[in-house]
Amino acid sequence: MMRRLGIAGMIATLVLLAVGPARAADVVPGATVEERAVNGAKAYLKKLGVEKLDLTMMMVSLFAKAQPKYLDEWEKLTGIRIKTIEYGYTEIPAKIMADAVAKTGQYDIYNHQMYMLPDAVEAGVVIPLDDFAARGQPYFDDIPKTLRSEMYYKGKLYTFFTDGDQTVLALRKDLVELPQARAAFKAKFGREPGCPDTWKQWEELASFFNGKKGQNFYGITLEKDLYGAQEYRAREFGYRWWQGRFSSKNKLMFDRNMKPLIDGPEGIETTREMVSLTKYMPQDVFGWGTPQNYPFFAQGNSFSISTFPSIVGYANKAQGTVISGKILPCVVPGSVVKGKLVRRSVQPAGTNYMVSKYSKHPEAAYWFLQWFTGPEMGNRAVADPDGFWDPFRPSQGKDPKIAEKYGSKDFVTITLENARIAVPMIPLQGNREYFDALDVNLQEAFHGRIAPEEAMKRTARQWEKITDDIGRKRQIEAWKYVVESGAYLDAEGF
Template identity: 25%
Template sequence: MNDREKRDFQAGLNAEIDAWLKGENTRRSFIKKFGLMTGLLATSGGILSPWAENALAQAAVDLADPASPLGKAQAAAMKASTEGPADGSAYRAAQAAKQFTGATLNMTYEAGLQALDPRNFSGPVWEQLTGIKSNVVELSNPDQYSKAVAEHIAGSGAYDVLDISPAWTPSLADGGVIAPLDDYIAKYMNQADLDDVHPLYKALPTYKGKIWGFFDDGDMFALYYRKDIFEDAKLKEAYQAKFSKALEPPKTWEDYAQVAQFITDNLAPNVYGAGHFRKAGSPGNQFDFLQQYRANGGILFSDDMKAGLNSDAGMKTLTNMLAANAASIPGNNELDAVSLWAAFLQGKVAMIYSWPPTGRMAANYSQSAKAINFIPQSSIAGKVGYAVVPGNPEHATGYNKALSADSKNAEAAYLFMQWVTSPPVSLARVMLPYALRDPYRLSHFKSDLYGELFPSAKEYLINLNNSANVGLLDIIMPGAQDYFLSLDRMCTSVWAGTDPKAALETAAAEWDQTTDRLGVDQQKAFYTEFKKLPGASADNTVEKLGLAVKL
């Protein structure tokens, strides 16, 4: 397919999705004929990249040393699946699924490291237990949404299990792309497992009183900092003399920029105070902006659904972000998430905030897997401390496992989802060194086996739990991706020199256009539901609601 065909298809697909979001009729013939002709939609067997085809040639399940904490967790998952307890969700799912031996499940996963778990561990183990095979369909994060919609419009039945962002649940549920799980849960699940999910995440798969998936990834931002630098006697004395306060992990964004600048002034070029992934789309500035903006008292939408971005809170947020940039490692504004990790691991940055794999990488645990060979060995192992991000940290994206409403193997697909997210199996998965699935169950945070993965693992888990207690959720409503892209463009334009006030005005106008396009009344209804969720705002966190989990 040539570039023109790709552009034509994408333009048509965007128009179809807009119509679908608004509940209007879509041109199924366009999606089906043009999409299948050009190969942009999956066939009934799914599409695999050449890399994926090679990966499927691996015959053995990726099991760790039985004496290691991971090996013990994997053994416990196998035992729970084969021996019970009989009322356990893992056992009930594995036993019930044997009636579907010979079936193949097509499941979407984000391309790259995310797909290694179902390829190397959970998929092969499930096949051993049940005789059910799996095809892992690798997609970019945006395509995990758009292609699920396109396949539904085409009626292809190409997918069985969908990995989706919680932000997409309302639109995919209303559009008939995903199916509710309540009947299956009543039939097969030990429902006590639902109470094992941290309160911030527990409600994310629910919508209009039904359950539309299983939460599967605690993508909580946390602050990671160099203890050896923050505990340096000379630096502590100098900071106290200059600012009349102790040098410690910052609790406000003003303190964050001040601490970062102090460290840069005293230790650069050997070490800089901070670093951030500021490059557009890598993965995007929206996560950082949203966590600071709401911690600063910013509102997303007014009562009449006008964007609240162009405000004092918006200006304060961009001002703080610019100050942090100035205190950061050279090239800060062109860093992506991986290059930021590399700078931190090589000892060039004193503190960063990012996703939970940061802690595993800093301890050199992740690097024990060959799949992480693009990440350098950590030069700071044993020197890293953990803290809650100033104000309120963002739960940035995350994943639910959802059942495709068009699945030709719906019950088998559901049973896989129940099994893979059950407490013993999910623990083994979040402990995989190459995994990008992060702890989300209370039993994960309390796990003695996880706590043995590296010397400070228990402190790491406690901080992830504490961060979730005060964490904020991404927007969960139709058009979320468009709102996010506007914020990313806004921030990168400011880094390039655009006046922050003008950038906020532009972003607010784009938000209003998105809201108008999708329908003000419809968007208001979705936003009203979102605001009820724990973590929807700084005034409605798990902690503020009296639901905080204390470890």
């Protein structure tokens, strides 16, 4: 039967059944996802003949303030205490790979980002969760299919997440609404200023809404220099945003034989667009991550920014912000392909949770994952003002506490649309190597040292070598699963 269904059918069947069938006697009782997780954890402790159990989670340090309250709650509900060992997110991939070699069993749960999954699976350091999930019956049906696809690798469930980190575009509403600016912009570009449909339209906005300190800017005096745009250009960041832009050309990054397609017109155009927009950004952007980009925008230094969803809550509520209530959230721009507007956001991070192969209690670890990422608990986490978990489930658009966190119900609607069209960052083994090759060549193009055409040519050549080093046959098989799961929607080139 599975052979007749094909890979796409297999994955669709898994999703429709939540995570596969289980005999009624095997399903843990409980009316909700979270209740079944608690009951499953209690039953596991009862089977062991203990009342308490200690687990350890390798955790991204960003969540040091928010995560502990939920770990405490879990311990009170179940008797399972989860200790954390914190690292920066850039450190964790190497830590997980080291654990694959050392096999110490020190960690039961790995917390990182979605793109880490393929390498973790291929290193044999994490386990599939399908059997546990068949008993726990988590609910995935309302998760957008592109994000849902990232929970699987080669058709098996390996990770849970509760964070929609899909990109968003935010504009300065107060500047867009200046009457003189609106009239001048319309006279120049033939349309009203506002959320752009295309990347070209965003650059037009950036070219218009910028100026120097002291300048009379359409009826107001600028108190500081105003830059037209912010988008990540630093090493380790720019390549992430490139992938969303490229996907809006409705082209896959590889064909069915893993030949790179990025050195074609779509990849060159994507790179050229990013290079062109950079002239409207502060020069320091080449060294900025989120801790620098967020306050720069919130302090009124730029007109627009493409970043993570949490920028809206930050700019509305952070200490020192001067633009609270003055933000216009937008669906990410797109590209016109064969007469049709195609928009694609990207998931540059997305906090996830995996179970270590070397855990002495993988079932206990699993039950925490199901509980914390379930629809009810997930909504609580996303609404948490201390947390960096962002919306991705449609039900989160109806939660007033989530709207309150961001200071904008309109924003939640917008980010959920961005979630619906979010694509993953190359979900293949060795993706860090693919990313790094792209990153290095983009930096050369951003700084004007090579042309966009050369940047893509070099990257494609390096990607071919990476594929051969890992094993082309293995990568072809994995890429087939990715494409047929719908991870890139209806992109062409396979």
